[in-house]
Amino acid sequence: MRAPYGLNILDNCLTCPVREEHIFCNLSVPAGQHLNEIKSTAIYPKGAMLFIEGQQPRGVFVLCTGKAKLSTSSREGKTIITKLSEGGDVLGLNAVISNRPYEVTAEMMEPGQANFIPRDSLLQFLKENGEVAVRVAEQLSRNYYTAYEEIRTLGLATSPSEKFAKLLLSWTTKPAQTDGSAQVKLTLTHEEIAEIIGTTRETVSRLFSDFKKKQLLQLKGSTLVIRNRVALEKIVQS
Amino acid sequence: MRAPYGLNILDNCLTCPVREEHIFCNLSVPAGQHLNEIKSTAIYPKGAMLFIEGQQPRGVFVLCTGKAKLSTSSREGKTIITKLSEGGDVLGLNAVISNRPYEVTAEMMEPGQANFIPRDSLLQFLKENGEVAVRVAEQLSRNYYTAYEEIRTLGLATSPSEKFAKLLLSWTTKPAQTDGSAQVKLTLTHEEIAEIIGTTRETVSRLFSDFKKKQLLQLKGSTLVIRNRVALEKIVQS
DNA sequence: TTTGCCTGGTGATCGAGGTCACTCGCGCGT
DNA sequence: ACGCGCGAGTGACCTCGATCACCAGGCAAA
Numbered sequence: 001m002r003a004p005y006g007l008n009i010l011d012n013c014l015t016c017p018v019r020e021e022h023i024f025c026n027l028s029v030p031a032g033q034h035l036n037e038i039k040s041t042a043i044y045p046k047g048a049m050l051f052i053e054g055q056q057p058r059g060v061f062v063l064c065t066g067k068a069k070l071s072t073s074s075r076e077g078k079t080i081i082t083k084l085s086e087g088g089d090v091l092g093l094n095a096v097i098s099n100r101p102y103e104v105t106a107e108m109m110e111p112g113q114a115n116f117i118p119r120d121s122l123l124q125f126l127k128e129n130g131e132v133a134v135r136v137a138e139q140l141s142r143n144y145y146t147a148y149e150e151i152r153t154l155g156l157a158t159s160p161s162e163k164f165a166k167l168l169l170s171w172t173t174k175p176a177q178t179d180g181s182a183q184v185k186l187t188l189t190h191e192e193i194a195e196i197i198g199t200t201r202e203t204v205s206r207l208f209s210d211f212k213k214k215q216l217l218q219l220k221g222s223t224l225v226i227r228n229r230v231a232l233e234k235i236v237q238s
Numbered sequence: 239m240r241a242p243y244g245l246n247i248l249d250n251c252l253t254c255p256v257r258e259e260h261i262f263c264n265l266s267v268p269a270g271q272h273l274n275e276i277k278s279t280a281i282y283p284k285g286a287m288l289f290i291e292g293q294q295p296r297g298v299f300v301l302c303t304g305k306a307k308l309s310t311s312s313r314e315g316k317t318i319i320t321k322l323s324e325g326g327d328v329l330g331l332n333a334v335i336s337n338r339p340y341e342v343t344a345e346m347m348e349p350g351q352a353n354f355i356p357r358d359s360l361l362q363f364l365k366e367n368g369e370v371a372v373r374v375a376e377q378l379s380r381n382y383y384t385a386y387e388e389i390r391t392l393g394l395a396t397s398p399s400e401k402f403a404k405l406l407l408s409w410t411t412k413p414a415q416t417d418g419s420a421q422v423k424l425t426l427t428h429e430e431i432a433e434i435i436g437t438t439r440e441t442v443s444r445l446f447s448d449f450k451k452k453q454l455l456q457l458k459g460s461t462l463v464i465r466n467r468v469a470l471e472k473i474v475q476s
Numbered sequence: 477t478t479t480g481c482c483t484g485g486t487g488a489t490c491g492a493g494g495t496c497a498c499t500c501g502c503g504c505g506t
Numbered sequence: 507a508c509g510c511g512c513g514a515g516t517g518a519c520c521t522c523g524a525t526c527a528c529c530a531g532g533c534a535a536a
Contacts, residue, residue, distance in 0.1 A: 072386070074394040075475065082389060098379035103386045130368075133375075140378045141336035147385035148310070148341045151320060154392035155436050156312040158494095160523075189483065198393050200524060205485055237313065396524095398493075427513065438494060443515055 022088045023135045024062055024117075031129050038121035043113050050091060050106040050114060057095035057102055059118040063087055066112010067187070070104040071195065081195045082150055087112070093139060096122060109187070154198060157236070163197035164207045165235040168217065172226050182226045186219075260326045261373045262300055262355075269367050276359035281351050288329060288344040288352060295333035295340055297356040301325055304350010305425070308342040309433065319433045320388055325350070331377060334360060347425070392436060395474070401435035402445045403473040406455065410464050420464045424457075 024035060039062070044050065050061045053072055063085055070083040070091070082104060085091060095102045096119050117125075126133045157163050172182040188196075190204040197204075211217045216232055218225040226232070262273060277300070282288065288299045291310055301323055308321040308329070320342060323329060333340045334357050355363075364371045395401050410420040426434075428442040435442075449455045454470055456463040464470070 072390055072394070074390075078394050078396075080389075080393040094379050094382050097375060098383070100379075100383060103383060133371075137335060137371075137375050137378065140375065140382065141332050141338075144332050144378065144382050144385060145336070145338060145341060147382060147389060151318070151385060151388050151392060152310055152312070154389060155318040156310070156316050158316075190485095191483080201484080202486080202525080203523065205483095206523090209485075428515095429513075439514085440495080440516080441493065443513095444493090447515075 022062070023090060023139050024132070028131070031125075031132060034125060034129075035117070038125060039115045039117050041113060041115045043111065044108045045111050046108055048108045048111075050108070051095075051102045053103065053105045054101045057092060057099065057119055059116055060093050060096050060122060061091040061106065062115040062117065063089045063091060064113040064115060066108055066114075067110040068106050068108050068112075069192070070106050072104050079195050080198055081192060083146065084109075090139060093136065094143060097136065097140065160197060160199040160203050161207060161210070162236055163199070164193075164204070164211075165216075165232045167193070167197055168211075168224075168226060169229070169232055169236065171224075172229070182229070184224045184226070186222050186224045260300070261328060261377050262370070266369070269370060272363060272367075273355070276363060277353040277355050279351060279353045281349065282346045283349050284346055286346045288346070289333075289340045291341065291343045292339045295330060295337065295357055297354055298331050298334050298360060299329040299344065300353040300355065301327045301329060302351040302353060304346055304352075305348040306344050306346050306350075307430070308344050310342050317433050318436055319430060321384065322347075328377060331374065332381060335374065335378065398435060398437040398441050399445060399448070400474055401437070402431075402442070402449075403454075403470045405431070405435055406449075406462075406464060407467070407470055407474065409462075410467070420467070422462045422464070424460050424462045 041064075044066070050068065051058070065087050068085045068089075068091065069081050070085060071079050071081045073079040085106070091106050091114075092102055094100075099119075126136060153163055153166060157166060171184045190208075191201045194201050194204045208217075208219075212219070214228075214231070216226070216228045218227055279302075282304070288306065289296070303325050306323045306327075306329065307319050308323060309317050309319045311317040323344070329344050329352075330340055332338075337357075364374060391401055391404060395404060409422045428446075429439045432439045432442045446455075446457075450457070452469070454464070454466050456465055
């Protein structure tokens with residue numbers, strides 16, 4: 001099955017590669033079938049807005065492929081990115097459950113597919129499937145912990161270099177590699193990194209220069225190489 | 239019934255003055271009785287720690303009277319206060335539901351009574367009382383929104399004066415009074431205010447001076463008088 | 477190719493606010 | 507009365523990072 005933007009559509013949750021981690025997919029057969037009926041799927045281009053901060057919640061989006069960023073802005077235009085989402089993430093859950101406006105804007109950074117589940121159908125589905133409701137509660141509290149991590153970063157880690165180091169480490173905790181070096185594909189612009197750690201484009205640029213000079217990292221094309229993990233951890237401290 | 243610290247113990251949830259707003263109190267009779275059996279109650283002095291960040295969750299605390307502050311700290315000792323709690327609030331809910339360590343420390347600021355519900359009993363109770371489980375989910379998402387408000391304050395409202403103005407306004411949105419002035423009893427030290435808005439004691443002190451000079455506020459003993467609400471709102475902007 | 481536009485790098489400047497160092501005043505216990 | 511400790515007010519200093527202002531390279535559309 002072919003689709004726009006050169007992507008294949010995943011129209012069957014049973015063969016979906018993100019099936020395992022997914023709170024709405026790895027379900028009992030009847031529940032899964034019910035969910036298949038109420039969901040609709042679509043491919044979104046880069047830059048597409050799944051939903052915008054302040055909108056009334058229409059439903060949740062289940063990101064299958066692609067990447068999205070969640071952000072919130074002030075009226076003067078300052079923006080912070082609060083989370084980067086990948087395949088398997090459920091977006092807009094809190095707003096739907098509490099029936100309050102979306103607290104963030106969700107924008108596609110890389111084209112990808114997302115399933116949409118309308119609010120009413122979802123709530124009905126949850127009432128009928130207690131098992132899934134429990135997963136939703138767990139997901140909500142995971143979201144809450146993520147939010148608190150953000151609060152700690154913004155409120156306690158004072159200097160940009162500290163936050164930058166923290167971010168770099170968060171990108172490489174997953175592979176937990178070898179000697180002390182690790183590689184990451186760098187897909188964010190300096191501007192976006194600045195919005196994550198709450199500083200300016202220029203400062204991020206200077207931080208890269210600094211850290212390169214101090215042998216903490218290295219750039220091979222768009223691949224970021226962490227050279228000295230322990231030194232980064234010492235910068236983070238807090 | 240008399241108790242330490244000159245406080246009366248509320249031993250009956252049915253006559254509790256915070257009964258209405260309380261997610262665990264305003265229940266059906268059988269559920270309320272069940273809850274009464276699994277809860278224990280105690281009076282805590284000022285400075286008492288209900289629980290500490292990082293501890294495994296033992297259970298939730300239902301604050302009946304008194305005030306508590308929730309805070310999180312970095313290793314170097316920097317602290318931010320994330321929430322001030324009053325009668326009716328449920329503390330530690332997220333940690334209990336998700337079985338992760340308490341994400342904050344809860345410390346009594348004014349002596350008061352709290353009911354304790356052990357984790358196991360609560361989870362069992364929730365399984366048997368779906369209605370209450372729903373309220374818990376709603377409470378979780380309320381907590382989440384509060385956390386996001388905090389993220390916005392820390393990440394978007396850049397200057398201390400902006401955050402300070404925001405805080406002052408948050409203290410007086412409730413009475414929504416008369417002409418444009420409002421009164422609040424000031425119970426926090428400058429140090430604590432600094433920990434709420436993420437700055438230093440000295441800066442808070444200077445902000446009070448500044449705002450007094452600009453006729454925005456006034457101090458009568460420990461009573462804070464907001465003199466010019468609109469001007470504060472203009473400072474907040476964002 | 478040319479023309480933009482977006483991203484990135486870097487210097488210069490400047491001001492807000494953190495830090496340090498006092499002092500003052502009040503309440504409290506002995 | 508005395509000393510003590512805590513909260514508060516304020517001046518002096520100095521650092522860090524935001525801001526402004528350029529410029530260079532890469533990439534895409536015309």
